[in-house]
Amino acid sequence: MAHELVEAMANMKEQEALRIVDDLLAKGEDPNMILGFASEAMQVVGERYQDGTYFLPELIMSGEMMKKVGEVVRPRLAAQQTSAAKLGTVVLGTVRGDIHDIGKDIVGFMLEVNGFEVVDLGIDQPEENFVQAVKERHPQVxxxxxxLSVAFDSMKSTIEQVEAAGLREGLKVIIGGGQMDDTVRRYTRADAYGDDAMAAVAFAKQTAGA
Structure with a gap:
């Protein structure tokens, strides 16, 4: 059934996807696992967008579908949380020169439902906005x-400015959103890169010692 969820979401079959989510929850499946499969479907959508199979409308539709899945799953996740205390704080944003927000929004949602306070700066954010947010909010991540590939230089300069401001110690940086690999990670001087939203959650939990 998990494969069916990925397939339904990747093929833009919203009602079928929501029905499968309801069935999985009724069977007692882990809500985090369900969100993981939904995130996997979003990765498929992203790949289809990159190869020209899907276009902007499908990206927007998939983002809305992910939000609806999250709304269904969120109450079950909240019931699982044993403490209201946040695991930590994450400053999140799309870097200067890039206006894509669907992947960012999914990561932000996944972090929130897993117990993190998320400071979402939005899209096309200049380096100084990230520096200011780190200075004011003292995030762990x-x-x-x-x-877009043009974002790599913006990521690099953002990290450099955070370092120049003396804010790098104790702060872990993860990059994601497009075709990331370890070469890009080394170029930007980030600590990690994420292929999907669950990778970002796992990294944040590891950083927070959760």
Whole structure:
């Protein structure tokens, strides 16, 4: 059934996807696992967008579908949480020169439902906005998003400015959003890169010692 959820969401079959989510919850499946499969479907959508199979309307539709899945799953996740205390704080945003927000929004949602306070700066954010947010909010993690390859330079300069401001110690940086790999991670001087939203959650939990 998990494979069916990925397939339904990747093929833009919203009602079928929501029915499968309801069935999985009724069977007692882990809501985090369900969100993981939904995130996997979003990765498929992103790949189809990159190869020209899907276009902007499908990206928007998939983002809305992910939000609806999250709304269904969120109460079950809240019931599982044994403490209201947040695991930590994550500053999140799409870097200068990039206006894509669907991947960022999914990561932000997944972090929130897993117990993190998320400071979402939005899209096309200049380096100084990230520096200011880190200075004011003292996050454990800085998450930089960018779908386009031009975002790599913005990620690099953002991290450099955070370092120049003396804010890098004790702060972990993860990048994601497009075709990320370890070469890009080394170029930007980030601590990690994420292929999907669950990778970002796992990194944040590891950083927070959760």
């Amino acid at each position: 800085l998450a930089l998003s960018g779908f």
